[in-house]
Amino acid sequence: MDEPLRAAALLRIAEASASQADALRRAARRDDLRRVRRGAYVGSDHWSEIDDTQRHLIAVRANVAALRADAVVSHRSAAAVWGLPVVGCPSDGVHVTFPGRSGGVSRADLARHATDRPLAHQVVDGIDVTSVARTVVDLARAHGFLAGVAAGDAALHRGIVTLDELCAEADCAGSRRGSRVARDVVGFVDGRCESPGESLSRVRMRELGLPTPELQHVVRDSDGFVGRVDFWWDDARVIGEFDGRSKYGMEESIPQAADRLWDEKVREDRLRRTGTTVVRWTWADAWRGAPMAARLRQAGVSGARSHRAHSS
Template sequence: MAAAGRRVVSSRDAERLGVDARALRRAATDGRLVRVRRDAYVDGTRWGRATGPARHLVQVSAAARALPDAVFSHESAAAVWGLPVLGGWPSSVRVVGAYRGGGRRLAGVVHRSSTLTVETESRAGIRVTTCSRTVVDLARERPFATALAAADHALRAGLVTEEELALLVASLGPRRGVRGARHVVAHASGLAESPGESLSRARMIEIGLVLPALQAEMRDSRGLIGRVDFWWPTLGIVGEFDGRVKYRRDEVDDRRSPDDRLWDEKLREDRLRAAGSRVVRWTWDDAWDVARFADVMRRAGVPLAS
């Protein structure tokens, strides 16, 4: 069953590999394989290690085999495009427009018709809504922070432009959710380097704080100190989002040990403070809780916008 570690496997695939249906079912029963939908199996070990977006992408791939004419949208398109979705991934996949399944309901598939023209692209053999449409769809339905993280990533990765997003939102007229989408597009920035930074900025906007510059280069008499996540120049405050990922060797493109990275971070912060900046740090837990994040900002001295 090694092939299941690389892709979704159906009973027909298994037969070509010399594995009969009973063996396939036994492998699913004992956990060597996981059934992600009807007649679609993946390697159990890899599934157990997979993150939320990776699991949803597998579900999309499996559904695409059953629905070859489907156009995947919303979070399902986001998984294909590689966009982050804060707040959790749905258990069902999303498709829009007509598909070969006709009107019948399929387990694990949420189908919505649309009065809008559905512009699509093919990514890895899967038909999805365009990246700009995907971002705007999320912005019309999901919370502001979730949609902002997706929009920021799409801009940073060069998958969309600000002009494309603005034109698409303008073309929607007064439809449901357009006001929220317009709010997201107005604040989206390709300068945000992580979903955590996008979440933090979303909270600043929701609270109504004075907004900082993003990814500012900080210098002292010795030269460049480095770039900081957030910088309030008139306040002399540096803001840094602390995601644990930056200290895990297997999830960053940095071969230094976690201890070395922590030490370098301390030296960097010492230089920032010596140059006259106040440094405030916060975590995922802080940013998820609006009231808690507002308290972090208040204690740091970041005021409300006038």
């Protein structure tokens, strides 16, 4: 895997001489440096150019250096380290877990957890982080079904966790708070999902009572392979495609993007000529759920009652 924690070099007052420390503080007052936490700075130019995940990873490294040795990066912070999507989780600072009954007092920028069960963890770039399976289960228990599914789908798709490992970790949670959600997540995750948008779509389909689709269905015509589609309902002959452009910022004015849009149009025309209906939706449609479901039902995909995940 990549080493996402090498996002930027942190400048630390603790490792600087008195004169260097004063220089760092002056640079921060001039906005040349960005203060990440007490005694830790990063270049303002670099900070402005990176996304929220990279900023969070910098905050992880800055905070972990000041914690006790038994601190393990966990929850959404562990997901960031492993490169897993964080969907439906608040941006509430760095998360760490300590063995024992008390993790200490949390702050706005540091959420402390404690665990009385074995804490499966690994070392990534010199930092202790919860295992992938433990990370997925923690997200499900703390933040709910959607958060667990998005991370679990991605982990399975990348091959960095197995379903058996997820099952074992969920079983270890016993009857603790959120354990039913974690087991529900493990029974639902699917490594064929290729993006957080597809995971979100699957969760909303489940909640709104739509029939379970086949994932990554291959469509062929008389000329051969046409494409592999995100979702397929055989009875209705309906194809569902999550369109991530609006979330991931693909501008139609960019030449490469325009070429891709043309290729997608040609592909979609071929799909329709096979006698199927193609339904597309965006991140916003899937997040709200109802717009996506309405389009699918209009196309002939029907289902029973809605289904909500367990909350505990």
